[in-house]
Amino acid sequence: MKVLEIWSEKGGAGKSTLTIHIAVAAKLAGLKVAIIDIDPQASSADWADQRGSEPEAVAIPSSRLDKLLSDLRANGDMDLVIIDTPREANNAGYIAALAADFVLVPFKRGGFDFRALKRTIDSCLLAKKRPCLLLNGMRIGATRVEADVREALVEHECDIAPVVFHDRAPYVTASITGFTAQETEPDSAAAAEIGELFTWISRQLGLSTTRQRDKKAVSLSTTKQRDRKAAA
Ligand SMILES: Nc1ncnc2c1ncn2[C@@H]1O[C@H](COP(=O)(O)OP(=O)(O)OP(=O)(O)O)[C@@H](O)[C@H]1O
Numbered sequence: 248m249k250v251l252e253i254w255s256e257k258g259g260a261g262k263s264t265l266t267i268h269i270a271v272a273a274k275l276a277g278l279k280v281a282i283i284d285i286d287p288q289a290s291s292a293d294w295a296d297q298r299g300s301e302p303e304a305v306a307i308p309s310s311r312l313d314k315l316l317s318d319l320r321a322n323g324d325m326d327l328v329i330i331d332t333p334r335e336a337n338n339a340g341y342i343a344a345l346a347a348d349f350v351l352v353p354f355k356r357g358g359f360d361f362r363a364l365k366r367t368i369d370s371c372l373l374a375k376k377r378p379c380l381l382l383n384g385m386r387i388g389a390t391r392v393e394a395d396v397r398e399a400l401v402e403h404e405c406d407i408a409p410v411v412f413h414d415r416a417p418y419v420t421a422s423i424t425g426f427t428a429q430e431t432e433p434d435s436a437a438a439a440e441i442g443e444l445f446t447w448i449s450r451q452l453g454l455s456t457t458r459q460r461d462k463k464a465v466s467l468s469t470t471k472q473r474d475r476k477a478a479a
Pocket residue numbers: 255257258259260261262263264265286288290332333334383384385412413414415416418419420422
């Protein structure tokens with residue numbers, strides 16, 4: 248089981264958007280995937296409720312993260328867990344970074360974003376994880392801005408994903424409808440960006456996307472039911 252954290256201390260950077268799109272990409276690739284939402288806003292978990300089908304999601308406080316991850320590991324069924332994190336500079340993102348195999352940091356282009364980014368990178372490094380940035384919401388054709396951003400990022404201790412997410416309507420639609428760009432607009436540029444990103448992330452995590460799933464898979468809800476029985 249691999250753990251992917253989506254983290255930025257900057258609000259609105261695209262954490263939840265990335266979380267749901269990567270989760271659906273993993274599901275479509277035949278992986279068993281779950282979202283663990285440690286943001287009290289619970290945007291991803293709410294989105295999954297609205298959607299009413301896989302990928303499943305659960306909202307928990309970060310203090311319960313290690314326990315849930317170790318239960319899921321013990322069940323041996325999950326391929327990928329994606330952790331959506333809160334915007335505040337608190338402990339939650341760091342706790343998730345300690346548990347993560349890979350930390351993906353969505354990054355928008357403004358000067359204020361650079362300040363928040365420095366804090367997120369420092370916290371990742373403290374957790375001994377080298378973060379990987381995903382340039383998000385870039386304006387299509389704004390090559391000069393993208394070049395400036397890349398140049399400004401050189402001095403930061405992080406990698407940059409080879410895929411750029413542009414400012415595209417299907418990403419916004421996904422947050423409203425419960426269905427992502429790959430599902431509603433499979434031929435769109437947004438769907439292509441996600442496909443590329445997911446292929447690349449799978450490689451970073453060593454995930455095999457060809458594995459056939461056992462339909463009797465243990466889910467987050469069965470884990471929770473078992474916990475409740477044990478506590479009763
Ligand atoms: N590439 C994109 N193109 C267009 N809109 C985007 C893109 N990425 C994110 N958005 C939009 O930006 C807004 C903020 O995104 P999102 O909620 O994913 O950020 P967040 O980092 O999870 O925010 P928070 O810190 O509040 O949890 C949403 O309305 C989302 O639809």
